[in-house]
Amino acid sequence: MVSRVIPVDEFDLVIFGGTGDLARRKILPGLFRRFLSGQMPAGSRIIGAARSELEGDGYRQMIADAVAEFGGEESRNKKGLEAFLKQLEYVAIDARGEGGWSDLAAIVRQDVVQAFYFSVAPSLFGDLAERLHTNKIANAQSRIVVEKPFGRDLETARELNQTLAAHFDESQIYRIDHYLGKETVQNLMAVRFGNVLFEPLWNNHYVDHIQITVAETVGVGGRGAYYDKSGAMRDMVQNHLMQLLCLIAMEPPGQFEADAVRDEKLKVIRALQSIDHHHIVRGQYDAGPDGPSYREDAENPRSFTESFIAMRCHIANWRWAGVPFYLRTGKRMKARSSEIAVVFKDLGHTIFEGDEARHRNILAIRLQPNEGIDLQVTIKEPGPGGMRLIDVPLDMTFADALGDGAEDVTDAYERLIMDVIRGNQTLFMRGDEVEAAWAWTDPLINSWEARNDVPKHYDAGSAGPEDAMMLLHRDGRKWREIKG
Numbered sequence: 001m002v003s004r005v006i007p008v009d010e011f012d013l014v015i016f017g018g019t020g021d022l023a024r025r026k027i028l029p030g031l032f033r034r035f036l037s038g039q040m041p042a043g044s045r046i047i048g049a050a051r052s053e054l055e056g057d058g059y060r061q062m063i064a065d066a067v068a069e070f071g072g073e074e075s076r077n078k079k080g081l082e083a084f085l086k087q088l089e090y091v092a093i094d095a096r097g098e099g100g101w102s103d104l105a106a107i108v109r110q111d112v113v114q115a116f117y118f119s120v121a122p123s124l125f126g127d128l129a130e131r132l133h134t135n136k137i138a139n140a141q142s143r144i145v146v147e148k149p150f151g152r153d154l155e156t157a158r159e160l161n162q163t164l165a166a167h168f169d170e171s172q173i174y175r176i177d178h179y180l181g182k183e184t185v186q187n188l189m190a191v192r193f194g195n196v197l198f199e200p201l202w203n204n205h206y207v208d209h210i211q212i213t214v215a216e217t218v219g220v221g222g223r224g225a226y227y228d229k230s231g232a233m234r235d236m237v238q239n240h241l242m243q244l245l246c247l248i249a250m251e252p253p254g255q256f257e258a259d260a261v262r263d264e265k266l267k268v269i270r271a272l273q274s275i276d277h278h279h280i281v282r283g284q285y286d287a288g289p290d291g292p293s294y295r296e297d298a299e300n301p302r303s304f305t306e307s308f309i310a311m312r313c314h315i316a317n318w319r320w321a322g323v324p325f326y327l328r329t330g331k332r333m334k335a336r337s338s339e340i341a342v343v344f345k346d347l348g349h350t351i352f353e354g355d356e357a358r359h360r361n362i363l364a365i366r367l368q369p370n371e372g373i374d375l376q377v378t379i380k381e382p383g384p385g386g387m388r389l390i391d392v393p394l395d396m397t398f399a400d401a402l403g404d405g406a407e408d409v410t411d412a413y414e415r416l417i418m419d420v421i422r423g424n425q426t427l428f429m430r431g432d433e434v435e436a437a438w439a440w441t442d443p444l445i446n447s448w449e450a451r452n453d454v455p456k457h458y459d460a461g462s463a464g465p466e467d468a469m470m471l472l473h474r475d476g477r478k479w480r481e482i483k484g
């Protein structure tokens, strides 16, 4: 498979928080890969901006180290790295004061695409947006990129939206949810809207239920202070899982275009019903052989924050009425495994005598690891012995199906940054979408806080608390196995 790299226009990308963790782990190694692939035009520049009083050479060395640490195979390309570093600059800046802004104004060009990546605490968004304008750096075509967490509830998200809207039009704002940049997440749209097979079945006549699982093996050690104020609901469900839910459940948009797609996603979020607390299970991991407990990781012995959550949701519209969507996500689980499984209904009647097994078609979209799709179908077990039926997966692991090309799966961040430069907002969240997502999650969080709900314990390395299993058992269903 030949990868098709479409060069973007020449750009100046300013990364506020350019010395931070995200910049070093994801943004710059990703940009380096794009540089190597030839997508970054020669004159383009990446300008790191942060508080540290660094010289350009000091910054370039920092990024060279980061690429060596986080850049994978490509980082061995020394010549490429040298050339890439020549396109990097650094400006020491005081986000809340005047220091450095005239230097930045002198560097950033007005006649190329301008993007400003706010890889900083949301409390600085307003200061940055304002100074970009008062110093006449940003213009009506500039783009700004903001990270999650986008607020911690509806009120704070609204405030952030208003702060940004004071200086930038919605068409200039790119709110990143890196799940939308994942290869398989985009494939989900290709599968749904590029095939005739699935659409007729994609509704409550044929679908029994849908499961969305995002299981991680990592704990929260190292970022416990942030995580303990968020929990799995704010950290994962309000954004990543809800985005997956939207893509699975939305109506086909008229075209694959930013507002058409986002309008349809918004309708799904608005159609989500509130959830009774009996249909939500929150959990916290215990210590295990591989690490401390959640409370130790979070350094909060009395924490009631959830590191795991499972829930049953319903979407109140004609397509999905009566179809449960089961969502679960957690840290320190038995495997790193994320998938969406569409479980179809049983056959109403079997013609095969003696076959009492319950055969089901399941379409499983694997996000990670082994990105791919498999469709469970029922066939005759080969060989003699009559009409014995078994379920087998028609497995399409992209790495097998697409050969070498599939190994080159782009990291979500690099894809999304290139979309910013291209001016394509399809894979970014619109302000109203984020607000609607908080409007749905806020009452659920408020309700368990008001009840002083205590999360259930679960063993590190397990599939989560027992109660999460019961959530489906009560409905006569079961979770799919979590396997890496």
Ligand code: BG6
Pocket (backbone or CB within 6 Å): 148, 216, 235, 236
């Ligand atoms: C982040 C969350 O947004 O996504 C983390 O803050 C989580 O807690 C991460 O670990 C998961 O991303 P991925 O791409 O590794 O599935």
